[in-house]
Structures are given as structure tokens and as C-alpha cells.
Amino acid sequence: MDRSKQNKYSSNEKKDNGDGGSVLNGHFDGMVKRAAGGPQAPAAESAPHRSTSAVMESWKEERTRSLEDNEMSLPSLAAAYTTILRGLGENPQRQGLLKTPWRAATAMQFFTKGYQEKIIDVLNDAIFDEDHDEMVIVKDIDMFSMCEHHLVPIFGRVHIGYLPNKRVLGLSKLERLTKQIAVAITEALQPTGVGVVIEATHMCMVMRGVQKMNSKTVTSTMLGNFREDPKTRDEFLRLIKS
Amino acid sequence: MSTKVGDIVEEFHTDNKMSTVNNHHETSRKELEDASRLPALETAYTDILRHLGEDTDREGLLRTPLRAAKAIQFLTKGYHETIDDILNNAIFDEDHDEMVIVKDIDMFSLCEHHMVPFFGKVHIGYIPNKKVVGLSKLARIVEIFSRRLQVQERLTKQIAVGISEALQPKGVAVVIEAAHMCMVMRGVQKMNSRTVTSAMLGVYLEDPKTREEFLYLSRHT
Numbered sequence: 001m002d003r004s005k006q007n008k009y010s011s012n013e014k015k016d017n018g019d020g021g022s023v024l025n026g027h028f029d030g031m032v033k034r035a036a037g038g039p040q041a042p043a044a045e046s047a048p049h050r051s052t053s054a055v056m057e058s059w060k061e062e063r064t065r066s067l068e069d070n071e072m073s074l075p076s077l078a079a080a081y082t083t084i085l086r087g088l089g090e091n092p093q094r095q096g097l098l099k100t101p102w103r104a105a106t107a108m109q110f111f112t113k114g115y116q117e118k119i120i121d122v123l124n125d126a127i128f129d130e131d132h133d134e135m136v137i138v139k140d141i142d143m144f145s146m147c148e149h150h151l152v153p154i155f156g157r158v159h160i161g162y163l164p165n166k167r168v169l170g171l172s173k174l175e176r177l178t179k180q181i182a183v184a185i186t187e188a189l190q191p192t193g194v195g196v197v198i199e200a201t202h203m204c205m206v207m208r209g210v211q212k213m214n215s216k217t218v219t220s221t222m223l224g225n226f227r228e229d230p231k232t233r234d235e236f237l238r239l240i241k242s
Numbered sequence: 243m244s245t246k247v248g249d250i251v252e253e254f255h256t257d258n259k260m261s262t263v264n265n266h267h268e269t270s271r272k273e274l275e276d277a278s279r280l281p282a283l284e285t286a287y288t289d290i291l292r293h294l295g296e297d298t299d300r301e302g303l304l305r306t307p308l309r310a311a312k313a314i315q316f317l318t319k320g321y322h323e324t325i326d327d328i329l330n331n332a333i334f335d336e337d338h339d340e341m342v343i344v345k346d347i348d349m350f351s352l353c354e355h356h357m358v359p360f361f362g363k364v365h366i367g368y369i370p371n372k373k374v375v376g377l378s379k380l381a382r383i384v385e386i387f388s389r390r391l392q393v394q395e396r397l398t399k400q401i402a403v404g405i406s407e408a409l410q411p412k413g414v415a416v417v418i419e420a421a422h423m424c425m426v427m428r429g430v431q432k433m434n435s436r437t438v439t440s441a442m443l444g445v446y447l448e449d450p451k452t453r454e455e456f457l458y459l460s461r462h463t
Contacts, residue, residue, distance in 0.1 A: 065295040073293035080293070081357065083286040087279040087311075088318045090391055096354045097391070104357040108294060110428045115295045144427045148302050151287065151310040153359060153423055203359055207350040208316045 065115040077105035111146050111153070119184045126170030127188060135232070136168065137161040139240045147204045156200025156216065159240040160185070163192040163225050163232070182221040193225030195236045276315050283311035317352055317359075320389030325404050328386070332376035333409065341452070343367040344380045345460045353424050354391035362420025362436065364388075365460035368405060369412040369445055369452070380405065394420055394439050402441035413444030415456045 081101035085092045092101070139159040147154050160181060162169075167189045182194045197220040205212055225232045287307035291298050298307075345365040353360050364384050387400045402416040417440045425432055446453045 069295065073295075076293045077290055080286040080289040084283055084314065084357075085391075087283040087286065088314065088391070089275070089279075089321050090318075096393060100355055100357065100391075103355055105290075107356045107358055107424065107428050108290065112294045112296075142433060149306055149309050150313040151290075151306065152313055153427060155423075155427070204313065207359060207361070208313055213348055 067116070070109050070116075073109075074102070074105055077108065078102045081105055111144070119187075128168050128170070129166060130164065130168045131166065132164050132168055133192070135161055135163055135236060135239075137236065137239055143198065143200065145200070147202055150204040150208070152202075152204040152207065154200050154202045154204075156198060159197045159199075160195070161226070161236040161240070162189070162194040165190055165192045167191070182223050186223055191224065193227070193229075193232060194221075194223045195226035195233065196221045197237070197240060280308070280311050280315075283314070284308050287311055314352075316389075317350070318390055320386045323386045323389075325383060325386065325408055328382045329375065329379055329408050332379050333373050334376070335372060336370065336374045337372070338370050338374055339372075339412070341367055341369050341456060341459070342374065342377075343456065343459050344377055347381050347384050349384055349388045349418065349420065351388040351390065351392045351394075351397060351420075353422060354393055356424040356428075357391065358422075358424040358427065360392075360394065360420050360422040360424070360437075362418060364401065365415075365417045366401070366405070367415040367446070367456040367460060368409065371410055371412045373409050373411070375405075375409055383408075394418060394422075394437055398439040398441045402443050406443050411444065413442075413446040413448075413452065415443070415446040415453065416441045417457070417460060 078101035081104045082092050085097060085100065090097060092098075137160065139157075141158040141160070143156055143158045145154045146152070158181065162185055169185065169189055182196045185191065185194050197218065199216050199218045201216055205215060205217075222233055226236060227233070284307040287310045288298055291303060291306065296303060298304075343365065344367075345363070347364040347366065348361070349364045350359060350361040352358070366380050366384075383401055383404050387397055387404065398416050398418050401418075402414045405411070405416075406414045417438065419436050419438045421436055425435060442453055446456060
């Protein structure tokens with residue numbers, strides 16, 4: 001695994017645009033920025049953690065999409081899907097397709113609902129002080145995403161391990177983070193190490209293109225102890241294998 | 243003889259209003275049209291990305307509208323194809339009249355209600371009546387009908403009717419078992435559920451023992 005790409009996950013972008021602008025995709029940086037109180041506050045509040053800023057420097061602000069945004073975009077999304085149906089030679093007026101643009105639009109909004117969520121909201125209430133310092137693993141977390149290159153689903157499993165440093169996370173919260181996982185956990189808990197392995201099937205490879213039925217893509221991120229100590233890493237990888 | 247499959251499908255739809263609609267549905271989409279339709283699809287995808295709250299100028303998304311447009315054209319390329327095109331040379335006269343089964347044919351399709359993939363396996367059996375077909379043609383028939391916006395029930399029937407019309411066999415059986423991403427990734431979110439549909443024609447419909455033999459052989463061997 002290329003260590004210099006520590007902060008890259010499966011299908012996320014490789015480089016950001018470099019400006020501090022409104023690029024999103026759930027990326028966030030270590031800076032605490034607060035907008036003037038609106039419901040769409042773009043701040044990704046997180047503990048300013050300078051020691052991880054080298055890892056974080058390519059994260060951008062996270063803009064949350066709101067439920068109002070969803071409602072307002074729905075007609076345009078549906079119109080776009082109607083165009084697509086026509087462009088494929090289908091007849092959008094036939095019975096099976098009559099409400100498809102709306103259903104497809106709502107489905108797509110659901111598949112990208114991560115934009116509506118802020119990591120800090122997901123985690124905040126479930127961090128506990130514990131004196132546990134052995135590895136904690138949650139594995140076989142089903143994960144669904146969309147490939148940003150072809151807009152075709154990706155699904156697979158995520159395995160997470162971390163070594164707590166006085167703070168542990170409610171286990172179900174680990175399930176709700178399927179992107180930027182290692183960084184988010186680091187931000188929230190400052191553990192002594194985090195390991196994340198994602199193995200997924202990319203439908204863009206299975207249904208089209210190379211059409212390899214059984215191929216899986218595996219990506220991993222190791223931070224802290226998991227990165228520096230080979231034994232810790234081994235133990236984690238062995239435990240998630242079974 | 244080249245009656246269009248669309249005509250056959252018409253007979254099987256109880257709702258006759260669907261017939262004209264289905265004819266349009268079955269019209270071949272020429273490949274040159276694909277290229278000319280690409281810009282409209284690209285624009286539509288750009289709109290979609292923007293309205294989902296994404297930034298279409300970021301590096302990872304710059305060419306996504308084009309790629310997504312080509313991808314969905316690929317996933318619906320079945321509209322292009324007709325059975326006649328792929329079968330014409332591969333029907334052989336044979337004196338075989340025992341069951342022929344091709345099973346575990348991987349199938350990928352798009353649900354016409356959500357435009358989200360569903361995929362699984364197709365098992366096909368037929369009893370020839372003096373005419374057998376090259377085996378890979380059965381898989382190609384699956385491709386023609388599955389690479390469209392589909393409903394699993396209709397897909398099953400179209401495959402069965404397509405084979406029946408091309409070969410006039412004594413019977414055709416098709417079973418499809420699939421996972422629907424629209425149920426797995428959203429909605430009820432049931433990870434492990436599968437939908438099974440079947441179509442039985444000819445002796446498979448009339449004779450329970452034949453049907454049973456097919457169902458056993460396609461599942462267990």
C-alpha cells in the first residue's frame with residue numbers, strides 16, 4: 001500500500017483543487033470554521049489536531065446538504081432522469097417508467113445522503129472514557145457507495161480496528177462511518193492507532209468495462225501504532241481474516 | 243422467418259394498451275444514435291451531480307458525466323440487439339430430444355423503477371424439437387434482454403419467449419434468481435434477500451415431472 005496516499009479511500013478523489021473553496025465529498029480539514037449560524041453551516045467541527053494536519057491538509061471543508069436542499073433539487077433531478085430515459089431510446093410515458101425519474105432521483109439522493117451528515121454529529125454523544133487499551137475490532141460492516149467515475153454502485157465490507165487511548169467509541173457508531181473512517185476516528189478519539197480495511201466489489205468493473213465477476217478491490221489505511229508496529233498490524237489483519 | 247420478438251411479447255401481456263408501447267420498447271436502437279445522444283446524457287448527468295450537491299469541477303468528477311453516460315448506454319445496449327442478429331447461424335438440426343440445460347448464467351440488469359442494478363443468475367432449460375442452438379447463444383439471449391431497463395418478471399418471460407420463438411422446441415424453462423440493489427442499498431435494506439422468478443412454456447408447463455427434473459438439475463448438480 002502506498003503510504004503517501006494515507007488519506008485516500010477507494011474511489012475518492014486523488015487530489016483536491018487546492019483552494020480552500022467549497023469542494024466537498026465529505027472531506028474535511030482540521031480547521032474549525034463556523035459560518036454564521038445557518039442550517040447549512042459548512043463547518044466540519046473537529047478538534048484542531050495539529051499533529052495530524054499533515055495527513056489532513058488535503059481535506060476540504062465539508063458542506064452539509066440539508067433536507068430542504070433535497071426537496072428543492074428533486075424536480076431538477078427528475079427532469080435529468082427523464083432526459084436520460086429519452087436519451088436511451090426508452091419511452092418515459094410507458095406505465096413502468098411513469099414515475100421512474102422521481103424514484104431514481106430519490107434513490108440517488110439516498111445513496112449520497114452522506115453529504116447531509118456531519119461526522120461530529122454522528123459521533124459526539126458516543127465517546128466514553130475507558131481504561132481499555134487493547135485492540136478493538138468491528139468487522140464485516142456492510143458498506144454501499146457510488147463510484148464517482150461512473151455513478152455505478154460499489155458495495156463491500158469494512159473492517160475497523162483501533163487501539164484506544166483512554167477513549168472508546170460506541171460500536172454502532174463505527175458502522176455509520178464508511179468514508180474517511182480512520183481520520184474521523186483519529187479526530188474523535190485520539191487513539192494510539194487505527195486500522196481500516198475495505199474490501200468491495202465495484203459494479204463499474206463487474207457490469208461493464210472489464211467485466212470481471214469476482215474481482216474485489218481492497219484498500220487499507222493504517223495510522224499510529226497500526227502503521228508503525230508491524231506486530232499490531234499483523235494482529236489486526238489476522239483477526240479480520242477469519 | 244423473422245417475426246419480431248416484440249410481437250410475441252405482445253401476446254403475453256394481458257394489458258393490450260401495452261402493445262404499442264412495447265413495440266416502441268423493442269425498437270432497435272442504432273449504434274450511431276448512441277454517439278449522437280451522448281451530449282444530452284452528459285448534460286443530464288452533470289445536472290444530477292450538481293443537484294446532489296457535488297462540485298463538478300473537482301478533479302475526480304471532471305469526466306464523470308461522459309463516463310456515466312457511456313456506462314448507462316452500455317448497461318442498456320440490449321435495446322440495440324435482436325435475437326435474429328445473434329442466432330441466425332447457430333441453429334443446428336439434431337436428433338436430440340432430451341433436456342438441455344445451461345445454468346448459472348450471470349445476469350446484470352437495471353431496475354426500471356429506480357434505475358439501480360439488479361443482478362443474479364439465470365438457468366435455462368429446453369427440450370429440442372429437431373433443432374438445437376449453440377449453447378453460448380442462450381447466454382447471448384440473456385444479454386439482449388437483460389441489458390435494458392427491466393422488471394425481473396418481464397425479463398424472465400422475454401427470455402423464454404425469445405428462445406421459444408427461435409427454436410420452436412418442445413418446451414422452454416427459465417428461472418432467474420437475483421438480488422435487487424434497490425432493496426439492498428435503499429428502501430427496506432435487506433441484504434440477503436433474493437427474488438426468484440420463472441417462466442415455463444410447452445412441456446415444462448404441462449408436465450410436472452419435466453418441470454421437476456429441470457428444477458432439480460438446475461439447482462443441484
